[in-house]
Amino acid sequence: MQLFPCPFCGARDEREFHFMGEAGKTRPDTQQPVSDADWAAYLYDQRNDKGRVREVWMHLPCREVFGMQRDSVTMQVLGTTAFRKAGA
Amino acid sequence: MSKRYSALSLLREGLHGHRGWAPAWRTPDPKPRYDVIVIGGGGHGLATAYYLAKNHGLKNVAVLEKGWLGGGNTGRNTTVIRSNYYYPASTDLYDLSVRLYETLSRQLNFNIMFSQRGMLVLAHSEPEMELAARQVNAMQLNGADAELLSADEVRKRAPLLNFAPDARYPIHGATWQGRAGTARHDAVAWGLARAADRLGVDIIQNCEVTDVITEAGRAVGVATTKGEIRADRIGAAVAGHSSVLANLAGYSLPIQSYALQAFVTEPLKPVIDTVAFSPACGTYFSQSDKGGLVIGGGLDRVPSYGQRGNMPMQEAVLGGLCEMAPMLAKVKLLRHWAGIVDVTPDSSPIIGPSGVDGLYVNCGWGTGGFKAIPAGGYLFAHLLATGQHHEISRLFDKGRFTTGHLIDEGAASGIAH
Numbered sequence: 001m002q003l004f005p006c007p008f009c010g011a012r013d014e015r016e017f018h019f020m021g022e023a024g025k026t027r028p029d030t031q032q033p034v035s036d037a038d039w040a041a042y043l044y045d046q047r048n049d050k051g052r053v054r055e056v057w058m059h060l061p062c063r064e065v066f067g068m069q070r071d072s073v074t075m076q077v078l079g080t081t082a083f084r085k086a087g088a
Numbered sequence: 089m090s091k092r093y094s095a096l097s098l099l100r101e102g103l104h105g106h107r108g109w110a111p112a113w114r115t116p117d118p119k120p121r122y123d124v125i126v127i128g129g130g131g132h133g134l135a136t137a138y139y140l141a142k143n144h145g146l147k148n149v150a151v152l153e154k155g156w157l158g159g160g161n162t163g164r165n166t167t168v169i170r171s172n173y174y175y176p177a178s179t180d181l182y183d184l185s186v187r188l189y190e191t192l193s194r195q196l197n198f199n200i201m202f203s204q205r206g207m208l209v210l211a212h213s214e215p216e217m218e219l220a221a222r223q224v225n226a227m228q229l230n231g232a233d234a235e236l237l238s239a240d241e242v243r244k245r246a247p248l249l250n251f252a253p254d255a256r257y258p259i260h261g262a263t264w265q266g267r268a269g270t271a272r273h274d275a276v277a278w279g280l281a282r283a284a285d286r287l288g289v290d291i292i293q294n295c296e297v298t299d300v301i302t303e304a305g306r307a308v309g310v311a312t313t314k315g316e317i318r319a320d321r322i323g324a325a326v327a328g329h330s331s332v333l334a335n336l337a338g339y340s341l342p343i344q345s346y347a348l349q350a351f352v353t354e355p356l357k358p359v360i361d362t363v364a365f366s367p368a369c370g371t372y373f374s375q376s377d378k379g380g381l382v383i384g385g386g387l388d389r390v391p392s393y394g395q396r397g398n399m400p401m402q403e404a405v406l407g408g409l410c411e412m413a414p415m416l417a418k419v420k421l422l423r424h425w426a427g428i429v430d431v432t433p434d435s436s437p438i439i440g441p442s443g444v445d446g447l448y449v450n451c452g453w454g455t456g457g458f459k460a461i462p463a464g465g466y467l468f469a470h471l472l473a474t475g476q477h478h479e480i481s482r483l484f485d486k487g488r489f490t491t492g493h494l495i496d497e498g499a500a501s502g503i504a505h
Contacts, residue, residue: 001399002390015400019391040490044342044433048331050393072345073393 002075006059007066007082016060022046023054023067052078093197112278113285118292118317122150124472125310125319127297127333129153131162131273131458132325132450134280134291135465136472138196141287143466144473149289150319151281152312154296158277161328164395164427165458166350166384168363168374170207170268171232174223177483177495178436179230181463184480186232186267188462198279200271201377207268207363208242210249210412212257216368220263227265235264248359248413256411257368268363270374270382276461300337300447307337307447322447323472325464328428329393330451339443341451342433342489347388347426348455349397351405353419355379364412371408380422383409387431387455397424429454433489435498439467440477440485448472449486 003011028034028042050072057068067081091110101108124140126133129151140146153159169189171182193200211220220236227234242262243251251259281291292314299311300322309318326333334341356379365372373383385405388398402424410417430452432438437460438452450468453460467481477485488494 014390017390019389036490040342041340044489045340046331046342046344047335048341048344048391049335050329050332050345053391055391072391075390075392075394075398 004057004059004068004077005080006062006064007080007084008062008064009059012059012061018058018060020056020058020065022048023056112282113291116290116292118150118152118290118295118312118314120316120318122290122317122319123148124321124323125149125317126151126323126325126472127310128325128327129157129277129281129291129293130160130325130327131158131276131280131461132327132453132464132468133323134158134277134284135461136323136325136450136468137289137291137465138280138284138287139466139469140473141284141289144469146473147288149284150317151284151289151291152295152297152310152317153291153293154313156293157281157291158274161427161429161457162273162277162461164350164425165273166372166374166382167270167273167458168207168268168372168384169202169271169459170265170363171459172207172209172223172227172234172263172265172268173232173497174226175495175497176230178497179227179232180480181437181467181484182460183230183232184466185460185463188466189271190267192276192279192462196279196283198275198282200275200279202269202271204267204269205362205374206245206264206266207365208237208246208262208264210242210257210262210364210366210368211260212366212368213260217260220261224263227263233265233267235266237262237264245362246360246364248415249364250412250414252414257366270363270376273458276458280461280465297333297336300333300444302338302444306445320446321472321475323450323468324442324447325450325468327430327451327453327457330430330449334442334449337442337444337447339447341438341449341486343430343438343452344391345393345428346390346431347392347394347396347398348429349385349388349401349405349424349426351383351402351424352376352422353381353383353416354422356381356419359416366408366412369408369412371405371412373409373412381416381419387429388426393428395426395428397426429457434494434496436495437464437484438486439464439471439481440487443486
């Protein structure tokens, strides 16, 4: 099994992690009218890059949500970013 | 030269040391311009080119393949063909495919070895039996063949399955589609390539598309490793890498790529003569003509472009196999591999305009592209030739994600993902 790093628990079995989506998407501003096409793009479209990717993952046992940078071809983990503020 | 394959040509060649067989297709250099370019020399791309030439009389067509024909998912699947879906739109699509497969060997003059050995989808509890009855009713209403089998009838068809009284997932019955089956996957690619080539289509291998050329917002050609090629219309049938092409050409797709694994065992004496699938075990298998068990299951859980197998899903699928048919527990694996599949939010394919004028997409087949090859090609050829959707493909347009008319087969058909 591959080990993924949880910022809270450390290296854990990949089966404990859940892929939540691509990082860096911005939710449409609902203060303004949002077209169906813009909603569809936000909800469904993915860059789905081959190579370096930035994604949002959850470590299911501790419910930590964090950013992970991977290579989607070699499956190497390149780094993680905790979304929690230090000390929180 | 033996151009047409038949028992007589085989006999004639046999008497002459098999020296007269010609290559099954030409290896042309690309022309600078075609009416239609199809990107991707897998099953869908080759079928598209074949139907463009056969149904629409468009013969100035090129298929561009970055590697070799059928070297992607067409050569990596578990060869199952079926139309046991829930929604009418899906049945229209996948049953068209089964019907086209039924006559394809004769049409192509190439034996694709389509064996309609039937498929069991097991039900492991009374509530599952009720859902199975609902599924059978839906399939019959939609015009596909389906039967509900009792446990005894399942045992007659596949006695090796786990009928033990203490089974973790006891078998209560199954849905049965008798027209489902398996085919030789390479033969599908080769047969379509040969037939398309004979109709005048240029099949160009080792020709990778590196860019899409646009003029005034319209796709007018592609840059490739064999130079620039222009066309009136371009069709992309590059499942597994659909998003890579989309990012090159500047349109977006609701697709995530995942690895889908499959396994084949050492050859055994005949143990099963149908396809058996247990949604509860997350495993399905059939036996090839060589005797190997061909085993498949669900998608990996980690998005990937790495075309190789890995441990978590191997354990899940093979664990499921041991529960489904415990007598197979000691059978040894011969090979284990993975293909990269396009997964859409509703597990249904996308056929239609890409968002860039002149460029159309056939993608998003998820775990079930092989079974849909003739229909995917048939409908995509219609779109490329006329610029208009066929009645069947209209519902599979990318626009369904904007209008909300999703065709949510992931939940409805019991596919293991």
